[in-house]
Amino acid sequence: MNVTYNIFSNINGSxxxxxxxFRLSISSIYKSCIVKFHKLVTNWFFIFKxxxxxxxxxxxxxxxxxxxxxxLFSPFALNSICKRDTASESLQQPFKNWCFCIIKLKxxxxxxxxxxxxxxxxxxxxxxxxxxxSKIGIIYLFNFIHSIKNVVLHAVKSIKVTExxxxxxxxxxxxxxxxxTLLNNDAYTIMDNIEGEDKxxxxxxxxxxxxxxxxxxxxxxxxxxxxxxxxxxxxxxxxLRSEWGAIGSLRFLVSSIGSLTxxxxxxxxxxxxxxxxxxxxxxxxxxxxxxxxxxxxxxxxDGPLALNISVGYKFAExxxxxxxLWVINLRSTLA
Amino acid sequence: xxxxxxxxxxxxxxxxxxxFIKLRSDVDWVKVYNVTNIEASTQWAGTTWTWFRGMANxxxxxxxHSAASQIASQATVxxxxxxxxxxxxxxxxxxxxxxxxxxxxxxxxxxxQPLYSTSGAPGTLGRVVAGSIVRIQNTTQTNLNxxxxxxxxxxxxxxxxxxxxxxxxxxxxAGALGSYRFVAPNIEVYDMFMPKKRVIAxxxxxxxxxxxxxxxxxxxxxxxxxxxxxxGSEMIELDGQLVTVTRVDAATFSIGIDTSAYTAFVFPIYTxxxxxxxxxxxxxxxxxxxYLADGALENTAFLGFIxxxxxxxxxxxxxxxxxxxxxxMIWEAGKSFSATAE
Numbered sequence: 001m002n003v004t005y006n007i008f009s010n011i012n013g014s015x016x017x018x019x020x021x022f023r024l025s026i027s028s029i030y031k032s033c034i035v036k037f038h039k040l041v042t043n044w045f046f047i048f049k050x051x052x053x054x055x056x057x058x059x060x061x062x063x064x065x066x067x068x069x070x071x072l073f074s075p076f077a078l079n080s081i082c083k084r085d086t087a088s089e090s091l092q093q094p095f096k097n098w099c100f101c102i103i104k105l106k107x108x109x110x111x112x113x114x115x116x117x118x119x120x121x122x123x124x125x126x127x128x129x130x131x132x133x134s135k136i137g138i139i140y141l142f143n144f145i146h147s148i149k150n151v152v153l154h155a156v157k158s159i160k161v162t163e164x165x166x167x168x169x170x171x172x173x174x175x176x177x178x179x180x181t182l183l184n185n186d187a188y189t190i191m192d193n194i195e196g197e198d199k200x201x202x203x204x205x206x207x208x209x210x211x212x213x214x215x216x217x218x219x220x221x222x223x224x225x226x227x228x229x230x231x232x233x234x235x236x237x238x239x240l241r242s243e244w245g246a247i248g249s250l251r252f253l254v255s256s257i258g259s260l261t262x263x264x265x266x267x268x269x270x271x272x273x274x275x276x277x278x279x280x281x282x283x284x285x286x287x288x289x290x291x292x293x294x295x296x297x298x299x300x301x302d303g304p305l306a307l308n309i310s311v312g313y314k315f316a317e318x319x320x321x322x323x324x325l326w327v328i329n330l331r332s333t334l335a
Numbered sequence: 336x337x338x339x340x341x342x343x344x345x346x347x348x349x350x351x352x353x354x355f356i357k358l359r360s361d362v363d364w365v366k367v368y369n370v371t372n373i374e375a376s377t378q379w380a381g382t383t384w385t386w387f388r389g390m391a392n393x394x395x396x397x398x399x400h401s402a403a404s405q406i407a408s409q410a411t412v413x414x415x416x417x418x419x420x421x422x423x424x425x426x427x428x429x430x431x432x433x434x435x436x437x438x439x440x441x442x443x444x445x446x447x448q449p450l451y452s453t454s455g456a457p458g459t460l461g462r463v464v465a466g467s468i469v470r471i472q473n474t475t476q477t478n479l480n481x482x483x484x485x486x487x488x489x490x491x492x493x494x495x496x497x498x499x500x501x502x503x504x505x506x507x508x509a510g511a512l513g514s515y516r517f518v519a520p521n522i523e524v525y526d527m528f529m530p531k532k533r534v535i536a537x538x539x540x541x542x543x544x545x546x547x548x549x550x551x552x553x554x555x556x557x558x559x560x561x562x563x564x565x566x567g568s569e570m571i572e573l574d575g576q577l578v579t580v581t582r583v584d585a586a587t588f589s590i591g592i593d594t595s596a597y598t599a600f601v602f603p604i605y606t607x608x609x610x611x612x613x614x615x616x617x618x619x620x621x622x623x624x625x626y627l628a629d630g631a632l633e634n635t636a637f638l639g640f641i642x643x644x645x646x647x648x649x650x651x652x653x654x655x656x657x658x659x660x661x662x663x664m665i666w667e668a669g670k671s672f673s674a675t676a677e
Contacts, residue, residue, distance in 0.1 A: 166481060166609040263434050263516055266480040266608070268472040324561060324618045325575075 166266035169220045169335040170274065175247045178276045178330050182209055185325035187278025191251060197234040205233055208251040211330065213274045214258030218244055220335050221252055250276060265333050274330040281326035282319055290316040340364075340669035349658035353464060353520065354642040355427070356666065361638050363388040363671040365424050367395075367656050370663040377653070378403040379417040384656040386424035386640070388674040393462070393643055395423030395656055412654065421654035422643035429524040430636035434470055435517035443474060443509025450488070450496045451515065463495050464646070466521045468550055474513025476505040477608040482534060483518055483525075485551045485586065491647060499547050499586040502537035506604030520641065522551050522585075527636045535562075535613040536602060538570055543581075544594030546615060551585040559619040562590070568613040570600040579621055640668070 189207040196204035205228065213221075221227055221244055228246045230239040242253045252274075259273040292315045299306035321327055343358055349369075365386045372380040377400060384395040391413075399416055401408035412421040441454035451471075463469060465487045471479045487498035519525035533548035546562070554560065557579065564574040578590035603610045642664070644657025652659040 166477065168609075262432070263437075263470065263472065264481055266472070266477055268437065268514070271481070321618075324616055 165269060165333055167271060167331045168265075168333050170217070170224060170247075170330065170332045172224055172226050172247060174330060174332070175250050178211075178328050179209065179249045181328055182276065182278050182326065185278075185323075187281065187323075187326040189249065190277070190279045194233050194235050194238060199234055202232050202234045203228055205246050205251070206249045208246055208249045209276055209278050211250050211252045211274045211276045212258065213244075213252050213254050214260055214272045215254045215256050216258070216260070216270075216334065217272050217274070217332065218254055220332070221245060221247075223335065269333040271331050271333055274332060276328045276330055278326035280322055282321045285318045285320055287316040287318060290314070292317050340671055341667050342670050344665070344667040346663070346665045349644070349660060349662040349664050351644065351652060351660035352646045352657065353644060354657050354664070355521070355523070355639060356642065356668075357637045357639040358668060360670065362426075362640070362668040363674040365426075365640055365666065365668045367424065367642055368665045369658050370665060371658070372400070372653075372662065376400055376403060376405055379650075379653055381412075381421065381654040381656070382407065384412070384423055384642075386426075388426075388671075389676065390423075392425040393423050397421070397423070397654065397656075399654060412656070415654065417650060417654065419648075419651055419654075421651055421656075422645060423656050425641045425643060427520075427524065427639050427641055428636070429519075429639075430527060430634070432527075437472065437514040437516055439511075440471075440474060440509060440513045440515055441511050443471075443476060443505075443513070445476075445504050445506065445508045447501045447504050448497050448499075449476070449479070449505060449509070450494055451509065452494045453492065453515070454511065462491070462643075463489060463517060464520065465489050465498075466551075467495075468518040468520075468522075468525050469495070470516045470518050471509075472514055472516065474509040475507050476509045476513075476605050478505055478603050478605045478610070480513070480608075482612065483550050485522075485549070489647075491645065497549075499536050499549055499551070502547075502600050502602040503604055506606060522553050523635075525550065526553060527634060531617060533615045535564070535568070535600075535615060538562075538564075538573065538594060538600040538613075540570075540595050540597060540599055542593035542595050543589045543591045544573070544597075545583060545587050545589045547587045548615065552588060552615070553585070554580045554582060554588055554615075554617065556580060556582045557621040558617055559621065560590075560615050560617045562613070562615055564600070564613045565611045567603045567607055567610040568600055569598045570594065570613075572597040577618065642666070 187209065190210050191208045193207040194205040196202070222229070224247055226247055230236050230243050230245050232245075233239055240253060242255060244252045244254045246252065259275065261271045261273065263269075264271040292313060295310060295312045295314065297310035299309045302308040340363075342360060342362060345356065347354060365384075367384040369380070369382055373382045379399060379401075381397045381399045383398040385397075386395045393412075395412050396409060397412050397416075398407050398409050400406060401416070408416065410416045412423040415421050439454045441452040443449045443451040463486060467486055468483050469486055470481070470483050472481060474480055485498040486495040488494075488496040531553060533550060533552050535546055536549045537547040539545045559577060559579055561575065561577050562573050564570050573592070573594060576590075576592065578592055581589045581591065583589055600613075603612075642657040644655040644659070645651035649659065658664050
């Protein structure tokens, strides 16, 4: 559990305290979903809350209860140090934390401006998560990926890996064919290069296209000559969570719901569709600007017993291929 | 069966072929009445078929006239009641793309429309009828292995032929080593989303050139497609070209380009394996058409059931749930509160 220094709460009385911090309680993989939800729904919530807080601050200022009294109120002074109580990592014993509060400069500055203009509005920005949304987030994500996968799979040029079974496992030369084809079609790479560093066992990574693959092929990828695991990147923290590694100018992202076609090879094996894409090869179109949203109706609206909640999502996004020449399906089987 | 669980019902006149019924939701039971047979009292004629969740595909409990009268008896269609097995009801979810079980092939001809003889019983997920899509595997015709084909000229449980003509014969006969898998009963079930990619079987050298696809294409006039022709198929002048479709029939369309001076198209033979097949990829449409607008966005998969029959053998069709030509059929389907194995 991280400790949150809610510094801005110190200066509620000066008008900037509208800013609230809510912590995300779910994995970062759903951040994009949450943000979409946040965009659609939370603005109104925070606008409302902003007015409530504004009124509260106004009242506190006049009643002398403002937290502003905790800080020194001389313009441009940086001489104040706050003693603050924050939660410990175990959440059992609060510990005292001395925090140099440079924000006081801002606080005083805002106060001056406020005294000039009488009032100040600051946009509230926050992100928050609903625990119940985690599962529905997965459903949403899966549906979205499925729709992308199906649309892409049915509409792209295939290149069969060439050896023995038809197709067979991926080789470095297959990756070269894909890369060359995308380059010849003027597809931009998606990721920038990762510069080499003086670290043992690492190697620089070229700017690269993405290959969207199944987790089933990870074993094969490991065995390909020239395959660079993501922990061998000079800066592995820049790799995506789902990334497995890179071969030349192709970085592989894997998913348990990656595309596959059962019983589809020469020898009746499952064929894995490794969809290789360049920048902006496909897009997600928001219909009438609606995109997608989570719906959470708390139980309080159900009745006095608060028995039922509603959780769901609306989904009005459509994946489309923007340029078919920038998408290639590299079909492969397992070794 | 509690009739108040009915979720949908309907009626139709049989064409003597398998009938596909789309449903709004999943069902746990289906009941079918052949009104024509009920009134006719023909001996062995099936009158009512009932399918419950838990029964096998192509199965049903059926009532029939056990004599040339209104006397009714019951049996399952797989047991039959005239010395032969009949066809029943198969639930279908077209979003499931798992092909049927492998069925052994006895042989396959070396022609541009190979004819395959089967040596095994059809897969449990469906049986091959004209217009079905099958996948060939493990045969000595390695250039056809792993590809999907529309089929025609069916002798039930005995043989089928690839419906769409290849530019070149495979180069070798298929021995008894291979198999086929049932992929889909028709194009409607096979395709789930637009655009629909197709492998090319043949391109004529003509003005305009005409493209034949391995699986019926279902393209419409006005659609824009890109033709990919790898070096192995030789008509490389056409590779990457964007063309407008003019539909000729289910399997062919013309492309508005004079290909008569191009290198002749070939379908790689078995010694060319492995190869990347030539393909057609829809990328758009003429502005005066509007085919893609809905189809590309819509998941066309559906839940439903197939009322199966035999279009060739009248004695089998007489007792099958799909009926014979011109039979008046009524059906109802419903959902149970629960359908357990207890």
